[in-house]
Amino acid sequence: MFGFLKKKLKEFIIGTKEEIEKETKKEEHKLKEEIEKLEKEEREIEKKIEKEKPEKKEEKLEKLEEKEEKLEEKKEGLFAKLKKIFVSKKLSEEDFNKFFDKLELILIENNVALEAIDSLREQLKTELVNKEISRKEWEKKIEESLKHSIETLLVEPFDLLSKLRESEKPFVIVFFGINGSGKTTTIAKIAYMLKQNKLVGVLAAADTFRAASIEQLEKHGSKLGIEVIKQRYGADPAAVAFDAIKHAKAKALDFVLIDTAGRMHTKTDLLREMEKICRVAKPSLKIFVGEAITGNDAIEQAKAFNDAIGIDAIILTKADVDEKGGAAISVSHVTKRPILFLGTGQEYNDLKRFNKKEILEKIFD
Numbered sequence: 555m556f557g558f559l560k561k562k563l564k565e566f567i568i569g570t571k572e573e574i575e576k577e578t579k580k581e582e583h584k585l586k587e588e589i590e591k592l593e594k595e596e597r598e599i600e601k602k603i604e605k606e607k608p609e610k611k612e613e614k615l616e617k618l619e620e621k622e623e624k625l626e627e628k629k630e631g632l633f634a635k636l637k638k639i640f641v642s643k644k645l646s647e648e649d650f651n652k653f654f655d656k657l658e659l660i661l662i663e664n665n666v667a668l669e670a671i672d673s674l675r676e677q678l679k680t681e682l683v684n685k686e687i688s689r690k691e692w693e694k695k696i697e698e699s700l701k702h703s704i705e706t707l708l709v710e711p712f713d714l715l716s717k718l719r720e721s722e723k724p725f726v727i728v729f730f731g732i733n734g735s736g737k738t739t740t741i742a743k744i745a746y747m748l749k750q751n752k753l754v755g756v757l758a759a760a761d762t763f764r765a766a767s768i769e770q771l772e773k774h775g776s777k778l779g780i781e782v783i784k785q786r787y788g789a790d791p792a793a794v795a796f797d798a799i800k801h802a803k804a805k806a807l808d809f810v811l812i813d814t815a816g817r818m819h820t821k822t823d824l825l826r827e828m829e830k831i832c833r834v835a836k837p838s839l840k841i842f843v844g845e846a847i848t849g850n851d852a853i854e855q856a857k858a859f860n861d862a863i864g865i866d867a868i869i870l871t872k873a874d875v876d877e878k879g880g881a882a883i884s885v886s887h888v889t890k891r892p893i894l895f896l897g898t899g900q901e902y903n904d905l906k907r908f909n910k911k912e913i914l915e916k917i918f919d
Contacts, residue, residue: 555846555873555876555879555882555916556876556877556878556879556882556913556917557877558878559664559877559878559880559917560916563660563917566657566660567696567697567700570653570656570696571692571696574645575689577649578689643692644685644686644687645682645683645684646683646684647684650678650679650683654679657674661880663878664878665850665879667885669888670707670883670887673703673706674700674703674704677702677703681699682695682696682699697918700918701917701918705914707883707886708893708913709892710892711893711907711909712892714744714839718748718809718838721838723802723806723808723809724755724799724808725755725808725839726799726809726810726812726838726839727811727812727837727839727840727841728814728835728840728841729741729813729814729841730814730816730840730842730863731842732816732817732844733764733815733816734845735816735843735855736845736897737813737816738761738767738770739774740869740871740895741811742774742777743895743903743904743905744811744905745757745774745775745778745780746902746903747905748808748809749778749779749780753808753809754809755780755802755808756780756781756802756809756810757774757782757812758783758794758810758813759782759783759784759785759794760791760812760813760831761814761815761816762788762790762815763787763788764816764817767813767815768782771813785797791827792830792833792834792835793834795831798810812831821858825858825859825863828859828863829862829863832863839866839867840865840867841865841866841867841869842855842856842865842889842891843868844856844868844871844881845871845872846870846872846873846876846879846881846897847875849878850880850884852885853880853884853885856868856889857888860891865891866891867891867893868885869896870885870893870896871897872897873896873898874896874897874898874904882913892908893908895907896908
C-alpha cells in the first residue's frame, strides 16, 4: 500500500529541496552583483574625493563622503543578508504556491480528495511560509511538515472490541457499501475476530436484493460456526434486522452483524432502505465498507452514506493492492469519521487495524 504515492512524494521532497537551493543560489548571485556594483560606485567616489581634496572644496567633499557612508551602510546590509542566506532561507508565499502546485498534481494523481488537498495546503503554509529554516534542514523540514499535515487528516480510530464489551448487549453493527466492495466478506472477517475474542453473536442477511447474497453470508456463517438469520429474497431488510436482534436478545448474545444491499444504481431507494433499517435496528455502530483502490469513488460513496444515515466508522478493503492510498488519506477528513480496519486479503484474519503511525511510516520511511 502507498507504493506509488511514497515514490512520488519522495521525488517531490527532493525536487523541492533542489528547487529551493536553486532559487537561493540565484538570490546569492543577485546579492553579489549588487555588492559588486556598490563597490564600484565606492571606488568612483573615492577617486572623486582624492581629486577634490587638493582643491579644498569642503562642501563637495562632505557630500561625497556622506554618499560614501550611505553606500557602505547599504553594502553592509547586503553582506548581512548574503551571510544569512548561506545559513538559512525563508520561503515566500509565492515560492510556496509554486511548489504546492506540483504537490497538488501528485496528490490528485494518487486519488487524494480536493477537500483534503485544501486542508494540506493551509497546514503546510502555516508550517513553512516565512519561517527561517536552515538550508541543511530544508529536505527534512518539508518531509516533517508534510507528514504532520497528512497526520491531521486522519481521525484517530477507536477500539471496536473495547466499545463492544462496554456497551449494552447485543451490540448491533450495520454495514453499508455498494455491491462488490467486499462488504459481506468484511462482515465475516469481523465475525471471525469477535469469535476469536470469545464473543458470541449472529449474522443478519438483510441484503434481500442481490442474487446469491444470502447464500454467500450463509457460507461464511457455516465456516465460522455462526448462525445466520434470514428471510426470502425480496423480503423487507428491516424485518430481517429486527428478527436477528430479537433472536440475539432472547439468547443473550453479544453481537449482531447486519449485511445490507448496495445497489447504487437506485441510490434514492437504497438510502431510504438504509434509513429504515437504522430506524428499526437502532444500531450501536454504522460502518461504511469501501474499496481503497476506487479512490475518489469510495470517498464519494462514504459521503453519500454519511449524509443520508450518519456513519460512525469506515473499513477499506483491498488495501493490500492499493498503491496510491488517496482514499485512506482522504476519507476520514471528508467524513470526519475514523477508519477502523484495512482489508488486506481474502482470509478471515486478513483484517488489519488502522494505525496512524504505521500509515505514516509506510508513506515516509
